[in-house]
Amino acid sequence: MQRLLRMSLAGLFLLQAGCGIQPWVKPYERDRLADPIMSWDRDAVSGAYLDHIYDSREGSRGATGTAGGGCGCN
């Protein structure tokens, strides 16, 4: 119980500390980050299609943000 209390207090402290963080990149400095070339995946259908190709042929899966459905059994 005491351990849970200590962890809760630590969590609250971290949250409180987080609220005090000042953004070190100001909104007017984010024009480069807002450029379309900085997007992770501009075209969802195309990204999901390529992920489906890999998912159907590799043992690995997940954590790519997109995935297609279907078996890929053939």
Add this chain to the structure above:
Amino acid sequence: MALAVVGVAGAAVLPDDRADIFYSDYKGGGMDITGKSVLVRKKFSEQFAVEANYFVDTVSGASVDVLSNASVIKDERKQKNISLEYIHDKTLYNLAYTNSTERDYISNTTHFSLSQDMFGDLTTVTLGFTDSRNSVGENDGTAVRPLVSWLGHSQSRSFEGGVSQVLTKDLIAGVTVEVITDQGYLANPYRSIRYCADPGTTVPCLGGAVYGAQIYPNTHTSTAVEGRAKYYLPYRAAAAVSYRYYSDTWGVKGNTVELGYTQPVANLWILEGRVRHYSQNHATFYSDLFPSVAYQNFEARDQNLAAQTNTTFGVKATYAFLPDGWKIFKRGTVTGDFSHIHFKYSDFRDTRDYQQPDFTGPAGTEPLYQFSATVYQIYLSMFF
């Protein structure tokens, strides 16, 4: 799994309305797959958007391990997806439903995620959950006269968490973790194991080999962690890098590394190049050739579970038109994308007799399998 993006960036603002038509062609390893897709995305207010996507894959041919023991297949996969997005203050909620139907496979997927911007909008945290129910069948008939027998069901649940962090005014990075757990009928019904025909012999099999039924576990849990970063170069261009580590309860460990470069030209073109390399070891119950039919409790010869590497080289060009808009459209883009993928297996052998008519060695000494695939994509996107 849902098509909805659970990206590590992008909360707090809904993307533009858009309509896309998409065509793709995959050729490689004996398969020819063409894909056609329509996507419409519409904001009904600054807070609420709906996205609908319809995708049709047409498959002809069959991969090498299917060809070794079955007939050529012609099939079609239809995938329907609807996704609802709601934004409130700095939180983006996403609810999506996907139905994917093939003659011998039906999948229904529900997905929910939320993304929260925090710490001066420099950090985005994303949490996602996906539930997928699948029915697995086998077509014992022909392409013209299918005879599908339903073999079982499987259920898949995915838990995903991601953090995206603005590090500097030129650099953004993210980490995504996804745990997926499946249970039920998890085998690919078109694969078979291969074992020595003469009992008591060892691999390679001097007396030849025969095919038999696979035995799969009915549970599977995987964990994947991906880290990625994108950097805005001193001139207007971007470089991206990502790495994914994968591990599962079937003994597969995979590593994926990808590098990308994006170069806009004269505000009309965006040119991109990417290189991706993937490697994995084989699953604990995988073997290209077992010494006997009941050699171990689980047995599989699915090429996806074999030790393998593959390397992708891709290029993509996007051309922007209608910069001043037309009718209801604000702008449009047309994109061409080409990828070349070379797959190489280190313990999966090419057993098709007609591919090597001069081969006379014992089973288990056939050449290792490898093949190249090409993927073309072309799509038109109109933003409104």
